[in-house]
Amino acid sequence: MRRIKDSSFRLWFFCIVLITASSVALIKTPPAYAYGRIVVLYAAASPILKELGVGNKVVGITRTDKTFDDAVKLGSHLKPNLELINALRPDLIVAGSVRAFPREMAERVKADVFYYDPGSLEDILVKITDLGRLLGKKQEASVLVKRLREKLSLVTALSKTPSVIYEISSNSLRVAGSRSIITSIIEAAGGVNAVKVQKKHVLLSPEKVLELNPDFYIYQVGPMNRNPEPPLKRPFFRSLHSKVVEVPELKFARPGINAFEAVIDLNKIFRGEDNE
Incomplete structure (x- = not known):
């Protein structure tokens, strides 16, 4: 009877470890090499990707985006060409808001989606940090964030708030x-x-x-x-x-x-x- 209880305990413990390991694997950020083909559906994010040094991985952009000359134009950020996107076989899509690229649209492409929709200057810095972490470019992101914060230090105080x-x-x-x-x-x-x-x-x-x-x-x-x-x-x-x-x-x-x-x-x- 003792042996049966020990066996049951070992089986229970093994299952818990397996489930925990699987959960960690699901939320683990993919390594940088996992994203070799990036589509950018929000032009404001493109200069950030260029600064992070991943411009050579960008294969598709919107028609108003002037950042990457060699990338394929995919329509507007509100009406992107999904067939053309899938033909490019991206593994990461950088989109704007959920309204512009809703979940049901995201489900029609075989790629991870990063939503870039900052509402403030501080939000922009947070998104830069997030992209740096996601793309294996933490140091580059940190340098960019520092540079942008230093730029804000050039603001001259006003005697009156207009x-x-x-x-x-x-x-x-x-x-x-x-x-x-x-x-x-x-x-x-x-x-x-x-x-x-x-x-x-x-x-x-x-x-x-x-x-x-x-x-x-x-x-x-x-x-x-x-x-x-x-x-x-x-x-x-x-x-x-x-x-x-x-x-x-x-x-x-x-x-x-x-x-x-x-x-x-x-x-x-x-x-x-x-x-x-």
């Missing part, structure tokens, strides 16, 4: 809300977003803009705001007293390495050192 409204699109006037990366850039530069709505993009009436009366009205020019009429030439903004500044969308609105340079530029604008 309020800002940031125009995303002049059509059906859309502006940056408090959940936009723009808000993080504004705050790091020493300002404050006058729009407090907990959304990335907010529909705002011209009357509300005049009511908020921000110190700066910044409007971007790029894919989301092509050839906008300068705000002060718009009939409903004739009484706007804000300083109006034009900025490039791809530097300010993409949540990537560029956002840290945007902070420095915006800080200069706040100090009156812009070229206008």
